[in-house]
Amino acid sequence: IARQRKVLSEAGFADRAHWHAALHELPAGPDAAPTILIANEFLDVLPFRQYVKKGKAWHERAIGIDENGALTWKLAPALIDPALLPPGAEREPDGAVFETAPAREAWVSGLAERLSQAGGMALLIDYGHAQAGFGDTFQAIRGHAHADPLESPGLADLTSHVDFAALARAA
Numbered sequence: 001i002a003r004q005r006k007v008l009s010e011a012g013f014a015d016r017a018h019w020h021a022a023l024h025e026l027p028a029g030p031d032a033a034p035t036i037l038i039a040n041e042f043l044d045v046l047p048f049r050q051y052v053k054k055g056k057a058w059h060e061r062a063i064g065i066d067e068n069g070a071l072t073w074k075l076a077p078a079l080i081d082p083a084l085l086p087p088g089a090e091r092e093p094d095g096a097v098f099e100t101a102p103a104r105e106a107w108v109s110g111l112a113e114r115l116s117q118a119g120g121m122a123l124l125i126d127y128g129h130a131q132a133g134f135g136d137t138f139q140a141i142r143g144h145a146h147a148d149p150l151e152s153p154g155l156a157d158l159t160s161h162v163d164f165a166a167l168a169r170a171a
Helices: 002-010 102-118 164-170
Strands: 035-040 049-054 057-065 071-079 097-100 120-125 139-142 145-147 157-159
Touching: 035 102, 049 071, 102 120, 102 164
Parallel strands: 035 120
Antiparallel strands: 049 057, 049 097, 057 071, 139 145, 139 157
């Protein structure tokens, strides 16, 4: 923001720019201007949850600490409502992974509400799939190479694929 403010100020446009940290901060009602939003690789970094099949149940995947003090994957006692799983979940093998992203869906729902009230358009560009399915898409990138997501927390870019069908329903 500071760099943008400086460049816009030098160009004589600083008084015409406003920065907002969240959609709900944008002016609403009669003062609302149409929204034009372009987001590239934004949705993939919003929080998501993973569930792993063990027996007939899908347990939430969590992060714990092993006997050496390192981060490790654990299965939490929390279960997902089977109605939230895609068709065929009962046929998936043990260890199958299902991902869901309520935070992404909530953000897109808020964006859709904003667009329906104030007008405008959004272009959301990201990696993902058109139908919900199974698979672990969580990954880390560090130094332009794949890395272990649990190694060196805070030093890698974390991402997962976007379920565009779920976002379309939320919108």
